[in-house]
Structures are given as C-alpha cells and as structure tokens.
Amino acid sequence: MMTSLPPYWVDPLKDQFTVTIADSRPTEEHFETTIEENVVKAAGGGQAGDRGILRIDQEEFVVLDTILRDSVVVMLTEKCATKGMKATLIIDMDWRLSTMRNHTAEHLFAAALKERYPALSPGAMWIDGDHGTVEMVGARVGLRDLFSAEKSVQNTILRDIPVSTEIVKASELDKSIRVREGVEAKHETVRVVRIGDSDAAACSGTHVLRTGDIGVFKIIDYKMEEESVHVEFLTGNRAVTILYDLFNAALERRRSHPFELEQLGAVLDKGKQVTSELAKVMEKMEHLLDRGPTVEDIGGISFRHEFLPGFEVSSLKRILKNITLDGPSAILYFAPGEKCNLVFWSNDLPHEATFYINDEVTKLGGKGGGSKQVYTGGFSDVDNPEGIYDDLVEQVRAHLLHG
Numbered sequence: 171m172m173t174s175l176p177p178y179w180v181d182p183l184k185d186q187f188t189v190t191i192a193d194s195r196p197t198e199e200h201f202e203t204t205i206e207e208n209v210v211k212a213a214g215g216g217q218a219g220d221r222g223i224l225r226i227d228q229e230e231f232v233v234l235d236t237i238l239r240d241s242v243v244v245m246l247t248e249k250c251a252t253k254g255m256k257a258t259l260i261i262d263m264d265w266r267l268s269t270m271r272n273h274t275a276e277h278l279f280a281a282a283l284k285e286r287y288p289a290l291s292p293g294a295m296w297i298d299g300d301h302g303t304v305e306m307v308g309a310r311v312g313l314r315d316l317f318s319a320e321k322s323v324q325n326t327i328l329r330d331i332p333v334s335t336e337i338v339k340a341s342e343l344d345k346s347i348r349v350r351e352g353v354e355a356k357h358e359t360v361r362v363v364r365i366g367d368s369d370a371a372a373c374s375g376t377h378v379l380r381t382g383d384i385g386v387f388k389i390i391d392y393k394m395e396e397e398s399v400h401v402e403f404l405t406g407n408r409a410v411t412i413l414y415d416l417f418n419a420a421l422e423r424r425r426s427h428p429f430e431l432e433q434l435g436a437v438l439d440k441g442k443q444v445t446s447e448l449a450k451v452m453e454k455m456e457h458l459l460d461r462g463p464t465v466e467d468i469g470g471i472s473f474r475h476e477f478l479p480g481f482e483v484s485s486l487k488r489i490l491k492n493i494t495l496d497g498p499s500a501i502l503y504f505a506p507g508e509k510c511n512l513v514f515w516s517n518d519l520p521h522e523a524t525f526y527i528n529d530e531v532t533k534l535g536g537k538g539g540g541s542k543q544v545y546t547g548g549f550s551d552v553d554n555p556e557g558i559y560d561d562l563v564e565q566v567r568a569h570l571l572h573g
C-alpha cells in the first residue's frame with residue numbers, strides 16, 4: 171500500500187525525477203505529454219496542477235500545467251516530446267511550495283471559521299501557486315469573526331505545528347475529521363491531513379511539513395452572503411509583498427497629507443463623503459449658473475433661499491457678509507449633511523429673525539438661536555435634509571406673509 175503513494179504526497183520537496191515519455195500529442199493550444207511514472211501532481215480536488223520543465227538531452231520543454239484527461243495525468247507542454255525518450259522532470263518549486271503554503275493555510279482557515287460557526291461546511295475552493303480562494307456555506311459570517319479567524323491562522327503559523335498525513339479507511343472517518351460531502355461514498359480509502367491535534371481533514375492536495383513554512387497568511391478579499399462566505403487570500407512572500415505595498419502607499423501619503431495611520435479607515439470614509447458632497451455641489455452650481463439665485467417676492471418682502479451642499483456655517487456667514495440687503499428682505503441658507511446647518515438673516519422686517527424660523531426649527535428637532543438680525547441653527551442625524559429645507563422655506567414664507 172505505502173509503496174504506491176506518489177512522491178508529491180510522501181516527499182513534496184523532491185523536485186527532480188528521471189522519467190520516460192509515454193506519449194505526446196498536439197491539441198489546439200499545446201501538446202499533451204504523458205510519462206510512465208506517477209510523479210507529477212495533476213489539478214484536482216480544488217488544487218492546481220504542477221508546473222515545471224522536462225529536460226530531454228539539452229532541450230527544455232516547459233510544463234505549463236498538469237491536468238487529468240480521462241483519468242490520465244497529462245502535462246501541457248509547448249513542444250512535442252518523442253515517445254520512449256528519457257527525460258529529467260524538474261518541478262517548478264516556487265509554484266509547488268506556494269501551492270503547499272496556500273493549501274495548508276486553507277485547512278487552518280477553514281478550521282478556524284468552523285470553530286466560530288460550526289454550521290459551516292466547505293464549498294467551492296481553488297488553490298494555486300499565486301493565491302487561494304475558499305468558500306464556506308451554511309451560515310452568515312460576521313466581519314469581526316472573519317478577521318479573528320485570520321489572526322488565529324497566523325497564530326497557528328507562528329506555533330510551527332507539524333503537518334502529517336495518513337491513509338485511513340473511508341468507513342473509519344469520524345466527526346473530528348473535516349470531510350467534503352460524498353467523499354466516503356466515492357473512495358474506499360481517504361488521505362487525512364493532520365495539523366497537530368488541532369485539525370484533521372480529508373484531502374488529496376500538497377501541504378507544507380510544518381505550519382511555520384506558511385510564513386504569513388493574509389485575506390485580500392471577501393464576500394459575505396446570507397448563507398456563505400467567500401474569501402481570497404495570499405501566503406508567504408506574496409502576502410508580505412502586498413502588505414509592504416499597501417502599508418507604504420499609506421506611509422507615503424502620511425508625509426504629504428498628515429494623518430495617523432490608524433485613522434486610515436476614517437480618512438477613506440472622509441474621501442468617500444467628500445466625493446459625494448462634491449457631486450452635490452456641482453449639481454447646485456449648475457443650477458445656480460442656469461437659473462441664478464432663488465429670490466421670491468413675498469408681499470413686498472424679498473426672500474432669498476438656497477440649499478447649499480458642502481458649505482459650513484462659517485462659509486455661509488461669509489457669503490451673507492458680502493450681500494447688501496436693501497429694503498425688507500430675508501435670506502435662508504441651508505447646508506445639508508448628516509449634520510445640517512442653517513443661517514437666516516433678516517433686514518428691515520417687523521420682527522426679529524428668530525420669530526420667522528425658530529418654531530419650525532424646534533418642531534423639526536433642531537436647535538438654534540441668534541441676535542436681532544441673524545439666526546443660526548442646526549440639526550443632527552438627519553436622514554432627509556431636503557425635506558427639512560422645504561419645510562423651513564414654507565414656514566418662513568408663511569411668517570413673512572402673515573407676520
């Protein structure tokens with residue numbers, strides 16, 4: 171039994187083999203080359219196949235991928251090899267080792283998530299030398315738990331736990347072993363990959379010998395749905411590189427636009443908010459350029475009012491200072507946002523500014539006050555600033571008319 175196990179299972183670090191070309195035939199894109207020995211791993215079980223080079227005499231044949239074609243292990247080569255020739259197969263160990271890191275990390279991550287959500291079971295998975303993607307189905311996963319599972323994977327990596335494999339009878343699999351649905355029915359024996367005492371899973375892939383070999387585990391994308399979570403991740407130097415690049419992108423901007431790195435999230439939120447405010451400002455500007463300021467005549471009183479996104483109280487006041495009011499008039503400037511601000515200015519009217527607006531501001535849940543001519547007010551946690559503005563305008567109109 172043990173002698174029939176392929177070398178990529180027994181000793182995944184062995185990277186050179188003397189092989190004999192069994193066949194090599196053209197397809198549309200490549201040549202499909204087979205060898206007599208069972209030493210190269212084909213794609214399957216959610217894991218990409220081996221890559222490498224076949225060296226025949228002095229000539230090198232690049233192995234782009236290894237796949238199963240009608241249950242036969244087939245290497246995709248760029249050139250046609252001669253049947254019966256002896257060759258040296260050199261496995262692309264960067265690809266193989268990275269795949270091993272990613273696959274082992276997938277075990278750790280799936281186990282860490284399952285610990286947090288026992289209802290989860292494995293969904294689609296793809297592991298190759300660049301990255302890993304894994305899907306778990308059966309529960310809605312919270313972001314906090316996703317990130318805590320990520321941290322727990324990194325802790326297991328640091329503990330440098332040995333990874334071992336064994337072949338067991340499918341009938342002897344117990345609940346402590348993570349198994350994809352249907353595996354017991356399909357196979358008589360199953361290969362079980364154990365990571366210390368903490369995890370055991372049925373798997374035909376390649377794995378590192380110790381968790382420390384993974385180096386670093388980093389989630390780079392996720393998608394949460396009602397009943398599933400989909401995660402993309404990197405390990406080893408590929409994870410380190412992206413962390414360096416990302417951190418340095420922030421570090422570089424921290425010099426030109428001062429902020430604390432731990433406030434990066436708030437900085438991005440602010441950027442998003444500014445973008446959406448700018449769009450509203452542009453819309454308002456188009457409106458002003460097109461139609462000019464809104465000025466109504468209410469029974470001989472001139473009433474100007476504007477909805478002004480992106481403005482603050484100080485800038486509203488600055489605008490008002492530059493406007494010369496002549497005769498009975500009133501101005502209402504309203505700056506919308508989650509917090510709304512307004513300034514109301516009256517000139518040559520029978521009542522103080524407060525009279526025309528304060529009741530409605532209070533009624534709508536805001537606060538305000540002011541001197542004889544100027545009233546300033548504000549609202550917090552506003553859902554519908556347009557509605558508040560419209561109500562205020564209507565109320566001021568009524569007071570101007572009947573006041």
Ligand SMILES: [Zn+2]
Nearest residue numbers: 273373374375
């Ligand atoms: Zn595996």
